[in-house]
Amino acid sequence: MEILLLAFYAVGYFVLGGADIGVGMLLPYLGRTADERRRVLSTITPLFLGNEVWLVAVAGVLTGAFPLLEGRLLSGLYPVVVTLLIGWIVRDVGLWTRGRVDWAAWRAMCDTAVVAGSWTVVLSWGWMFAGFLSGVVDRPLTEPVALLGIPAIAVLFATHGLAFAALRLRGRLRTRARGLSGTSGAGVTFALTSGGMALLCVSAGLRLPLAQTTADPATLALLTPALLVLTPLLVAAQVCMWWMFTRPADAHTLRNMETSN
Numbered sequence: 001m002e003i004l005l006l007a008f009y010a011v012g013y014f015v016l017g018g019a020d021i022g023v024g025m026l027l028p029y030l031g032r033t034a035d036e037r038r039r040v041l042s043t044i045t046p047l048f049l050g051n052e053v054w055l056v057a058v059a060g061v062l063t064g065a066f067p068l069l070e071g072r073l074l075s076g077l078y079p080v081v082v083t084l085l086i087g088w089i090v091r092d093v094g095l096w097t098r099g100r101v102d103w104a105a106w107r108a109m110c111d112t113a114v115v116a117g118s119w120t121v122v123l124s125w126g127w128m129f130a131g132f133l134s135g136v137v138d139r140p141l142t143e144p145v146a147l148l149g150i151p152a153i154a155v156l157f158a159t160h161g162l163a164f165a166a167l168r169l170r171g172r173l174r175t176r177a178r179g180l181s182g183t184s185g186a187g188v189t190f191a192l193t194s195g196g197m198a199l200l201c202v203s204a205g206l207r208l209p210l211a212q213t214t215a216d217p218a219t220l221a222l223l224t225p226a227l228l229v230l231t232p233l234l235v236a237a238q239v240c241m242w243w244m245f246t247r248p249a250d251a252h253t254l255r256n257m258e259t260s261n
Helices: 002-025 034-041 048-065 067-076 078-097 104-133 149-168 172-181 186-206 217-244 251-260
Strands: none
Touching (some): 002 048, 002 104, 002 149, 002 217, 034 172, 048 067, 078 104, 104 149, 149 172, 149 186, 172 186
16 A cells, blocks of 8 residues: 555656646746746746645655665665755745846846756656666666666656646747647647656656565554545645646736735
8 A cells, every 4th residue: 555655646746746847947948038937937836836745745655654765765866866856946946036036137047047956856857767767776877878768758857848838828838838749739748748757657666676665564554544544635635726726827827926925
């Protein structure tokens, strides 16, 4: 059961959080002017913190249910994990502080932080997953052939983000997003890339020694019921949040959020 819950949380993060990271990666392509970048960011600003809760849940399950594996991953992949965290912080700071100062240079710097942070996060995940898929879980991957998987994972994130942007934007920006997300329609493309994210998570998880690194039965007897209670609440909160923001985003969404913060 713990393995299924871990997989559920991981897939949830990469499907939902992967969309806003992909949008951040391609912000210069989607938004050519300051107003366009504002509109593009308004597609992810109301959602990105809620999406990141799924990653916190993944970390919690790893720590509680698979402590030995969690220790191996953090110690063996320390440079990758630190790089990932730096990118995550830089991106979030850029999103949160963009509207704090009414200065064009400040907004440009924050946009740069969003793009740089998003790319850092994606390349870090790609580096980590390329190692998992190659059976390397206790050190950063260095084999040149296996490292070729990193660009493929980055393309998956970017396409996923473009499809999400095409679903949320309208007008010229939507046309621009659909130009690279596929001709079959943004909804179909988003479903396909979501399946790709899920397949990536499951494939990597199958290479991890999960069954051999579970916590003792007494710990699992306390942790599993708690997770079974919290998981429906997390899903309900996520569904509610996405329902509230299903209408196409516009510049006022981000402006209102910036004002409230």
